[in-house]
Amino acid sequence: MEPGDARNVLTQLRRGTIEYCVLAVLASGPEYAFELVRRLADVDGLVTSEGTIYPLLARLRRDELVATTWQESDAGPPRKYYRLTPAGQRALAGFVAEWSRFRDAVDGLLPSPGEHPPDRRERGGGHEQ
Amino acid sequence: MSSDPGTDLVRSYLERLHAAGWSLPPDRRDELVTEVREHIAAALTVERGRGIGDELASRTVLDRLGPPEDIVRAEVEGSTAARAPSGGYPLPPVGPPYVAAAYPGGYYAAPRPSPWGGLEIGAVVALVLGGTVVPVLGTIVGLVLAWASPQWTHRQKAIATLLAVLPLLFLVFVIPFR
Numbered sequence: 001m002e003p004g005d006a007r008n009v010l011t012q013l014r015r016g017t018i019e020y021c022v023l024a025v026l027a028s029g030p031e032y033a034f035e036l037v038r039r040l041a042d043v044d045g046l047v048t049s050e051g052t053i054y055p056l057l058a059r060l061r062r063d064e065l066v067a068t069t070w071q072e073s074d075a076g077p078p079r080k081y082y083r084l085t086p087a088g089q090r091a092l093a094g095f096v097a098e099w100s101r102f103r104d105a106v107d108g109l110l111p112s113p114g115e116h117p118p119d120r121r122e123r124g125g126g127h128e129q
Numbered sequence: 130m131s132s133d134p135g136t137d138l139v140r141s142y143l144e145r146l147h148a149a150g151w152s153l154p155p156d157r158r159d160e161l162v163t164e165v166r167e168h169i170a171a172a173l174t175v176e177r178g179r180g181i182g183d184e185l186a187s188r189t190v191l192d193r194l195g196p197p198e199d200i201v202r203a204e205v206e207g208s209t210a211a212r213a214p215s216g217g218y219p220l221p222p223v224g225p226p227y228v229a230a231a232y233p234g235g236y237y238a239a240p241r242p243s244p245w246g247g248l249e250i251g252a253v254v255a256l257v258l259g260g261t262v263v264p265v266l267g268t269i270v271g272l273v274l275a276w277a278s279p280q281w282t283h284r285q286k287a288i289a290t291l292l293a294v295l296p297l298l299f300l301v302f303v304i305p306f307r
Contacts, residue, residue, distance in 0.1 A: 034168050049195020049199050051168075051199065051200035052195060055161070055200065057164075058204070059207050080167075
């Protein structure tokens with residue numbers, strides 16, 4: 001393995017999870033497009049270029065995981081808001097379950113930076129208790 | 130026309146985006162440019178609120194947006210950033226091969242291979258020969274090739290089978306009774 005591989009893995013992970021991150025942001029309520037993009041872009045290392053989120057949003061719209069509505073705005077012309085559809089909620093719920101399992105499994109194996117691997121006997125895991 | 134460098138930067142960015150999107154369906158291209166234009170307007174408002182000058186604000190906002198070509202590539206490929214298909218293959222350029230024609234699943238899907246590969250042409254040739262010069266054997270070979278094709282749908286294969294088999298039925302059932 002090359003030292004660069006970890007970065008590649010992270011890159012793949014970001015790309016694989018970003019659409020669920022969009023759904024997760026929308027789970028707390030509809031968002032104006034610009035706010036949504038900024039919220040995602042502010043998450044460290046999630047997106048390299050903000051503009052590429054717009055094609056992602058279009059794809060989610062096309063897959064009917066999100067829907068858009070226009071709302072009046074006092075700040076100027078009507079704004080496009082994105083919201084989660086029921087299908088989007090289901091997709092997000094499915095991902096959250098899978099992600100939690102995966103994350104816990106990997107975390108259980110990985111040492112914290114600088115530490116030894118966790119003692120197998122100490123880490124019982126939820127189902128063994 | 131404005132001599133404001135910030136506005137010029139934004140205009141030329143949007144022109145680049147429009148140009149890079151030449152292969153997209155016109156409606157989607159216009160929609161994408163509109164979405165990005167609105168983003169820029171909202172972002173500039175934020176920057177102005179911080180007291181940042183127009184040109185610096187424009188550069189910052191456009192920098193964060195990223196190159197127009199990357200945005201179009203994300204549109205074409207359905208990914209959020211330039212991505213190799215697997216393990217470091219070089220990306221194909223956003224150019225003529227990615228014509229946004231009526232691909233099943235829309236232009237976000239990867240271009241489908243043509244339904245006419247060597248196998249399919251061989252199938253048709255064999256079926257035609259099977260209907261004329263080399264009956265039965267040609268038909269059988271043609272049908273085997275047709276069903277082996279990864280490109281044709283089941284419906285297409287069923288139609289081909291029906292068309293191939295009907296004349297054979299005629300030969301087998303009608304002719305002996307003349």
